[in-house]
Amino acid sequence: MLINGKPDDRIACSDRGLQYGDGLFETLAVNQGRPCLWRRHMARLGRGESVLGMPASDKQLLEQEALSLCEGRDQAVLKIILTRGSGGRGYARPSPCAPRRILSIHPWPDYPRTWYTEGLRLGICQTRIGRNSQLAGLKHLNRLEQVLARSECQEARLDECLMMDEGKRVICGSQSNFFMVRDDTLYTPDLTHSGITGVVRELVIELARQLSIPLLITDLDLQSLLDADALFVTSSVMGICPVAVLDKRRYDLERIPIELRRRAEQACMAS
Amino acid sequence: MLINGKPDDRIACSDRGLQYGDGLFETLAVNQGRPCLWRRHMARLGRGESVLGMPASDKQLLEQEALSLCEGRDQAVLKIILTRGSGGRGYARPSPCAPRRILSIHPWPDYPRTWYTEGLRLGICQTRIGRNSQLAGLKHLNRLEQVLARSECQEARLDECLMMDEGKRVICGSQSNFFMVRDDTLYTPDLTHSGITGVVRELVIELARQLSIPLLITDLDLQSLLDADALFVTSSVMGICPVAVLDKRRYDLERIPIELRRRAEQACMAS
Numbered sequence: 001m002l003i004n005g006k007p008d009d010r011i012a013c014s015d016r017g018l019q020y021g022d023g024l025f026e027t028l029a030v031n032q033g034r035p036c037l038w039r040r041h042m043a044r045l046g047r048g049e050s051v052l053g054m055p056a057s058d059k060q061l062l063e064q065e066a067l068s069l070c071e072g073r074d075q076a077v078l079k080i081i082l083t084r085g086s087g088g089r090g091y092a093r094p095s096p097c098a099p100r101r102i103l104s105i106h107p108w109p110d111y112p113r114t115w116y117t118e119g120l121r122l123g124i125c126q127t128r129i130g131r132n133s134q135l136a137g138l139k140h141l142n143r144l145e146q147v148l149a150r151s152e153c154q155e156a157r158l159d160e161c162l163m164m165d166e167g168k169r170v171i172c173g174s175q176s177n178f179f180m181v182r183d184d185t186l187y188t189p190d191l192t193h194s195g196i197t198g199v200v201r202e203l204v205i206e207l208a209r210q211l212s213i214p215l216l217i218t219d220l221d222l223q224s225l226l227d228a229d230a231l232f233v234t235s236s237v238m239g240i241c242p243v244a245v246l247d248k249r250r251y252d253l254e255r256i257p258i259e260l261r262r263r264a265e266q267a268c269m270a271s
Numbered sequence: 272m273l274i275n276g277k278p279d280d281r282i283a284c285s286d287r288g289l290q291y292g293d294g295l296f297e298t299l300a301v302n303q304g305r306p307c308l309w310r311r312h313m314a315r316l317g318r319g320e321s322v323l324g325m326p327a328s329d330k331q332l333l334e335q336e337a338l339s340l341c342e343g344r345d346q347a348v349l350k351i352i353l354t355r356g357s358g359g360r361g362y363a364r365p366s367p368c369a370p371r372r373i374l375s376i377h378p379w380p381d382y383p384r385t386w387y388t389e390g391l392r393l394g395i396c397q398t399r400i401g402r403n404s405q406l407a408g409l410k411h412l413n414r415l416e417q418v419l420a421r422s423e424c425q426e427a428r429l430d431e432c433l434m435m436d437e438g439k440r441v442i443c444g445s446q447s448n449f450f451m452v453r454d455d456t457l458y459t460p461d462l463t464h465s466g467i468t469g470v471v472r473e474l475v476i477e478l479a480r481q482l483s484i485p486l487l488i489t490d491l492d493l494q495s496l497l498d499a500d501a502l503f504v505t506s507s508v509m510g511i512c513p514v515a516v517l518d519k520r521r522y523d524l525e526r527i528p529i530e531l532r533r534r535a536e537q538a539c540m541a542s
Contacts, residue, residue, distance in 0.1 A: 001284060010281040011289065013272060013373050018282065018352070020414035021292030027360070052415070053422060079360060081289070089298070089350060089377040091414065091421035091446055102284050106360040130401030131437055135415060142413035143291040143362065144323070144406060150362035151324060166402055166464075175362055193437075 001104040002065050015100060017083030020091065021141035023099075024048040028066075029236050030076040030105070034271040035066050037236065040199040045082065048138040054084055054099055065103050075108040077237055081141070109237060115159065119244030119253050120233065122173075124222060125152040125161035129171050129194045137197040149174035160233060162225075162246070165194050169219045176235040177201035178243075180228035181255050186215040187224070200234035200268055207263050230255035239268040272375040273336050286371060288354030291362065292412035294370075295319040299337075300507050301347040301376070305542040306337050308507065311470040316353065319409040325355055325370055336374050346379040348508055352412070380508060386430065390515030390524050391504065393444075395493060396423040396432035400442050400465045408468040420445035431504060433496075433517070436465050440490045447506040448472035449514075451499035452526050457486040458495070471505035471539055478534050501526035510539040 001009045016022035026045055028035040035041070042059045049056050066078055081102040087094035127149040135142070145163070153161040153174050160173045171189050172178065177198040179188045186208050191197050208215040225231065230251045231243035240261055242253045272280045287293035297316055299306040306312070313330045320327050337349055352373040358365035398420040406413070416434070424432040424445050431444045442460050443449065448469040450459045457479050462468050479486040496502065501522045502514035511532055513524045 003284070009284050011284055013274070013280055013282055013352075013375065015289065016418075018286065018289040018354075019296075019412070020418050021412055022415060022418050025290075052419070077360060081284075083289075089348060089375075090380075091417045092425055093418065093422050104284065104360075109361075127405060128403055130403040130406075132399055132401040132416065133437070134398060134419065135401075140415055141290070141292055142415045144293060144411055144413045145403065146362045147287075147291050147293050147364065148323070148405065151364050154363055166404070 001102065002069060003102050004100060005061070005065055011100065011102065012086050014086040015083050016085065016087050017081060017100070017141055019087070023081060023083030023141045024052065025079060025081045025139055025141060027236055028078045028080070029268065030070045030073050030078050031269045033070050033073055035070055035078050036269055036271055037199050037203070037267070038063065038271055040202060044139060044197065044199060045080070048140060049082070051134065051138060052084070052140070053093065054082070055097060057082055057099060057101060062101065069103055069105045073105065077106040077108060079104050079106060083141070111238065115241050119242040119251065120159040122231070122243050122246045123153070123156055123158045123161050124247065125149045125163055125174065127152060127163060129163040129165050131165050131193040133193050136193050136195060137191055139196050146174050164222070168221055170222055170225060171195040173233050176233035176238060178231060178233045179204060180220065180225055181230040181257070182228045184214070186213055187220060188215070188217055189220050190217050198234055199236055200240065200264065203267055204234055204240065204260065204264050207260050207267070211257065211260055213257055213260060232256050236268070240264045272373065273340060274373050275371060276332070276336055282371065282373065283357050285357040286354050287356065287358050288352060288371070288412055290358070292414070294352060294354030294412045295323065296350060296352045296410055296412060298507055299349040299351070300539065301341045301344050301349050302540045304341050304344055306341055306349050307540055307542055308470050308474070308538070309334065309542055311473060315410060315468065315470060316351070319411060320353070322405065322409060323355070323411070324364065325353070326368060328353060328370060328372060333372065340374055340376045344376065348377040348379060350375050350377060354412070382509065386512050390513040390522070391430040393502070393514050393517040394424070394427055394429045394432050395518065396420045396434055396445065398423060398434060400434040400436050402436050402464040404464050407464050407466060408462055410467050417445050435493070439492055441493055441496060442466040444504050447504035447509060449502060449504045450475060451491065451496055452501040452528070453499045455485070457484055458491060459486070459488055460491050461488050469505055470507055471511065471535065474538055475505055475511065475531065475535050478531050478538070482528070482531055484528055484531060503527050507539070511535045
């Protein structure tokens with residue numbers, strides 16, 4: 001683990017990441033010693049820094065540090081946390097602000113092979129995701145909703161749980177974004193007010209355009225998901241993963257555009 | 272600073288308080304060596320532990336540690352952070368879970384005397400507060416909205432900023448709750464869906480009942496605040512503080528029930 005470039009695994013309790021969740025993070029797949037989709041992750045981090053009013057971090061320095069941690073790792077997960085650094089008591093932002101960067105490397109999760117061949121078992125969770133247009137899209141450190149959603153998922157022994165906002169729009173999985181296929185059109189939720197704009201979600205949206213697959217970014221309710229021909233979820237670590245079942249509805253994995261899936265899988269493992 | 276009872280000022284980066292804001296906190300006024308409103312703070316902490324599914328902390332142990340830090344302090348601020356402890360990567364809660372408690376003592380803020388005699392200058396901030404019925408009321412560690420609201424407040428050189436939800440209900444200040452007085456009735460926002468149920472807010476609600484002052488807990492929009500006779504804000508550290516101005520509207524400080532204010536001020540400084 002590297003903190004501001006130095007090997008360490010502890011931080012000051014005055015860090016605002018701990019005090020208020022005042023910071024951002026990125027979770028990257030590592031393949032053959034290199035972090036995947038690096039530029040996309042850095043672009044999202046940069047958007048977050050700008051919204052939170054943090055000074056822009058040096059992305060080249062981050063890349064050097066990331067590469068040094070990833071060296072020799074065949075498959076792993078790299079986590080980058082960027083906090084606003086230490087501050088006094090109280091919500092007011094410290095000035096000047098000295099952000100803290102924490103890079104850590106983790107084992108590659110052994111997701112069952114069947115997730116990719118037979119699909120995930122999904123449910124809908126009770127935990128709602130809040131609406132906040134200012135923070136929507138960012139991968140910030142305020143993630144209690146996802147923590148509670150993930151717990152529900154585990155308790156129900158499901159692979160993933162979908163989260164709705166208070167208006168019953170289905171927004172995302174507890175640790176993923178999702179797409180639905182209906183009549184050969186792709187749909188994915190509008191994340192203007194809630195959720196995290198996943199880098200693989202972005203990638204899939206671009207690939208769909210390149211492949212001339214019609215795609216709509218819009219509000220989706222549970223019924224439209226149940227009426228869909230196919231569903232799949234995306235995340236940096238899971239990649240692109242078909243859904244077998246939502247509640248009692250079974251989906252046809254073959255209805256996921258095969259070329260889109262193939263290209264997305266390839267791109268997810270490239271730096 | 273005490274971490275799990277031992278003097279220290281750093282924690283493991285694997286702490287879920289840092290990773291996800293997965294924890295709770297309390298900020299207490301300290302008066303003559305004792306934390307004020309102790310039982311109320313512990314009650315809220317207990318509610319939070321229950322909602323977040325954390326094992327209940329030993330409140331007697333917390334009190335011993337709090338008293339040892341407060342000893343000899345005439346006026347100070349005590350902050351208690353309770354996290355879900357260390358865990359692996361990913362949102363899933365660690366099992367077993369070993370929560371971490373972090374107690375720190377801070378200088379008493381020198382709020383201007385004029386805040387209490389002439390009142391605060393308030394504005395409305397652009398940062399919205401999200402709605403989430405499950406987390407509403409709790410003083411959890413996901414506080415980015417308050418951080419952004421507080422920044423607006425500082426940039427506008429205001430003493431406090433009121434936060435609205437996306438439905439334009441006024442919910443709270445960036446670091447306080449509020450009450451309005453109209454025709455000798457008290458009003459304070461319903462916090463079922465947003466905000467933090469402040470311990471001084473609770474105290475004021477109880478005192479109003481004891482003093483037979485009519486009180487309504489309801490949704491309030493900006494116009495009803497502008498139409499009010501008086502406003503005041505409450506917090507553990509500020510106590511009870513009248514509002515002089517909101518936007519361009521000036522309020523009559525004398526319309527705040529004097530006996531309620533006196534008793535609340537007294538109770539805020541008692542253990």
